[in-house]
Amino acid sequence: MVKITDVARHAGVSPSTVSYALSGKRPISDETRRRIEASIRELGYRPHAGARALASSRSNVLALVIPLRTGIHVPVVMQFAVSVVTTARRYDHDVLLLTQEEGEEGLHRVADTALVDALIVMDVQLHDPRLPLLRTLERPSVLIGFPAAAQGLTCVDLDFRAAGELCVERLAGLGHRVVALVGSPPEVYVRETAFAQRVVQGFTTAADRNGMASSVRPCPATPAAARRTAEQLLREQPALTGVVVHNEAVLEPLVDAFEQLGLRVPTDLSITAICPDELAASLRVPVTSVALPAAELGERAAELLMRRLDGDPDVPEATLLTPRLTERASTAPREAP
Amino acid sequence: MVKITDVARHAGVSPSTVSYALSGKRPISDETRRRIEASIRELGYRPHAGARALASSRSNVLALVIPLRTGIHVPVVMQFAVSVVTTARRYDHDVLLLTQEEGEEGLHRVADTALVDALIVMDVQLHDPRLPLLRTLERPSVLIGFPAAAQGLTCVDLDFRAAGELCVERLAGLGHRVVALVGSPPEVYVRETAFAQRVVQGFTTAADRNGMASSVRPCPATPAAARRTAEQLLREQPALTGVVVHNEAVLEPLVDAFEQLGLRVPTDLSITAICPDELAASLRVPVTSVALPAAELGERAAELLMRRLDGDPDVPEATLLTPRLTERASTAPREAP
DNA sequence: TGGGGACGTCGAAGCGCTTCGACGCAGGAC
DNA sequence: GTCCTGCGTCGAAGCGCTTCGACGTCCCCA
Incomplete structure (x- = not known):
């Protein structure tokens, strides 16, 4: 050597x-x-990386904690991870991959041994048990997602509340009066995943504001569940003409189910979704959607972390990306009744 | 501290x-x-990790190089990565995530700086440009996939050739005489991804051995392409009753397309696939499939690497996992004509 | 009864790098 | 001409750990 x-x-x-x-x-x-x-x-x-780390107390490595749980769309996680790695490399850093399974002990381990200089944590819950730890850790961290109490923590996310509203407003603008939200799988709400709940809030707020009849329905990530959900919705809201989908896995089967139940998209039923653009655009009926900007989120997170490592004193605590809606073939004005 | x-x-x-x-x-x-x-x-x-690495010349970190290219099923990559991380942790090691984009320079960087002790490389091509480098690197590596010349390299993979054969043999056993392989997207073959070609070999060999009429057709990863492929197959092989699918992205749309073209699965058409079990089992018509054991591959790879790091002199160079076929609802005996 | 291991512990060297203080030197200010 | 300043470089200390050789002690066997 x-x-x-x-x-x-x-x-x-x-x-x-x-x-x-x-x-x-x-x-x-x-x-x-x-x-x-x-x-x-x-x-x-x-x-020699080790010698350097020892002498400079900087390893030039970031930790990335990825979620393993069900109900989270894998390609989004992957996109995010790749984007973090790519951005980190621009700043001459590498990325250590941790699974959520390792829990707080894992965070302690990599932080306290100085294996990493900083951490990025995905899939943050509303009341995430890791928050106190992240606050006391001697190394900076960035969270993807907003916990209930975010003070003192750097957080990045899509503004899911606004995304929910945006989808509804679009439907309202097209004249729809009865709408439904097909949400993430039930377990996602049970564990209080922040972003899922925010979509519900935004959806409900905007529907109320527009005087729309609305309902919310979690949906397991299987085609069968999608079909069942579609049937139930039509039974309970026969006048339904607008649906917001926040569940990547069932978007396609759901559209299929509605069509098999005799509704044409978008003639009889308009659909908007919150999902990655690639998914929305690739379907048989391309779906009007609010993009889930995984790559941008990853980049932002890594950049914020680099700024904090550089000692930048005024790194913003909260970064909410503004949702953007892309019009595709799944939305149309409500037919005159 | x-x-x-x-x-x-x-x-x-x-x-x-x-x-x-x-x-x-x-x-x-x-x-x-x-x-x-x-x-x-x-x-x-x-x-302190750095001090430890410096004094012991062991960082206890493995590098994992993941592919970014199109035509590779993302969930499989993710499963694999998670499995590598989990296994590495069992041996008290961490995992550094690299993207293929970094190329040979990236391998050099992490290996030569002693950032990592060993490397796992995914998505190996038949004539992979990284092979000479991996051979000369002073750190052990394990490849996922078999290059054309694998001597001196530790490789792990599903026996894709046998998997292709197994699918055909199953169809042959059910009495089918005319079969087709719907393969990966064309670009996968163009860049000579080893596993895709091996499936073709296995498929062809077994079809010939059984005196079956057969054809092979790459298929882009879109529903539209799936539909087009289904139509072409039926036009060119009207007597077609058995299909092998080696392309996660189009498996579902392909089944739909065949049914829309008037063929019932499995009554008129039997389908077998090579894909992750979760995918095959989750479809509307659960598909008889050879599992893509991503998690097991990841575990094996990490374990082999640990053995090599331990100085074990007789680590096998080639590890080919035996394919296993799971019978599901998409296969049936050929109807009497 | 003496010698040879094995056991358990210590001290010191050194892994390869960064960083602090110091120093020589040139150039500008007066 | 003197003094100061800043530039460019050097030497040495030290980052926190592992590891090697050495040493004392105890026990067992001849």
């Missing part, structure tokens, strides 16, 4: 000079820098 | 004794060990 002393000798300087040339923390003459760079290239030098 | 010297003082022993108590590399009396453990607990000591 070639080390910094080898480079120093080869370039005719001291090890500290090589270190400063690499880090830029002290001025180095162009001439010297060039010699050092040449030596590094020639010898194929790579600084 | 509490360090090993603090623990040593608190327990009334020398730092080296604490270290040996922790690593078990030298015998320590029960009495002393207990005192040390108590001190560790009381002080909340966690060894």
Whole structure:
């Protein structure tokens, strides 16, 4: 293994000079820098990560905690993770993958051993047991999702409340008066996943504001459940003409189910969804949707973390991305009755 | 930060004794060990990862390189990753996430800086440009997938050739004489992804062996493409009664398409697939399938790597998992003509 | 009864890097 | 001409841990 002393000798300087040339923390003459760079290239030098971490108390590694639970759309998690990795690399950092299964002990482990400099935590619950820990940890963290009490924590998320409202407002603008929300699987609400509840709030608020008849229905992530949900909705709200779907897994089967029950989309029934754009656009009937910007969320999270690591004093605590609705083929004005 | 010297003082022993108590590399009396453990607990000591890595030349971190490309089923990648992380943790290791985008430079970086002790590389191509690098790297690696020339490399994969054969043999056993393979998207074959080609080989071999009429058709990962493929197949092979699907994304739309074209599954058309069990089992018509054992592959890969890190001299180079077929509702004996 | 292990512990060296203080030197201000 | 300042570089200390060799003690066997 070639080390910094080898480079120093080869370039005719001291090890500290090589270190400063690499880090830029002290001025180095162009001439010297060039010699050092040449030596590094020639010898194929790579600084030892452990030695660096020990001496500088910086590992240049971020921890990313991903959820494993059911009811969470896997491609979204993946997109997010990839985006975090890509962004971290732009700032010369790497990403350590943790599963939620490891729990608080896992967070402690990687933080207290200085394996990582900072953490990104996904799938935050309204009353997440990890919050106190994250607050006391000596390393900064960014949460994806907003817990009930977010003070002192850096949080990033899509504004799901506004997303719910946006979907309803769109339907209202098209003249629909009776709407329903097909939500995430029941277990997601049971464990008080923040974003799911916010969608419900936004949906309800906007429906009330517009004087619409509305109902909310969680839905397990299976085609059979989708079909059952569609049947129940039509039975209980025969005048239903607008549906908001916040459940990636059943979006397609749900559309199919409605059509098999005799409703044409969008002629008889308008559908809007909150889901990744790729999914909405790829369906047989492309669905008008509010995008779930997983990649942007990942990027933002990583960037906020880098700012905090840089000691930036005014990193915003709350970052809510504004939802954007893309019109596709699943929405139309309500037919005159 | 509490360090090993603090623990040593608190327990009334020398730092080296604490270290040996922790690593078990030298015998320590029960009495002393207990005192040390108590001190560790009381002080909340966690060894500094960087210092450890520097002194022991072991970071206890594995690199996992995941593919980003199109045509690869995301949930499978995720399952695999989670399984690697879980298994690595069993052996007290963590996992650093790299994207394929980083390429050979990324491999070099994490290996040469001693950030990681070993690497797991997914989505290996038949003639993967990373192979020479992996061979010369001073750290062990395990590949998921078999390149054309695998000597000197530790590889793990499902036996896709056998999986292809198994699907055909099942159809043959049910009396089917005309079969087709709906494969992965064309780009997967273009870049010579090993597993896709092996399925084709197995399929063709078994079909020939059984004197069946057969055809192979790559299929883009969209419902529209699935429908088009179904139509073309029926046009070109009107006597078709058996289909093997090796393409997660189109499995469901393909079944739908066949049914819409007037074929009942399994009465008129038997279908077998190579895909994750969850997917096959969750469809409206549960599909007879050969499981893609992502979790098991991940576990095997991590375990092989741990053995190599332990210096085990006879770690097998090739590990091919035997495919298992699960009978479901999509296959039936061929109707008497 | 003496010698040789095994056991349990310690001290010191060193892993490869960063960083702090110091120092020589050139240039500008007076 | 002197003094000060800032630039560019060096040497040494030290980050927190592991590991090697050494040493004392005890026990067992000849």
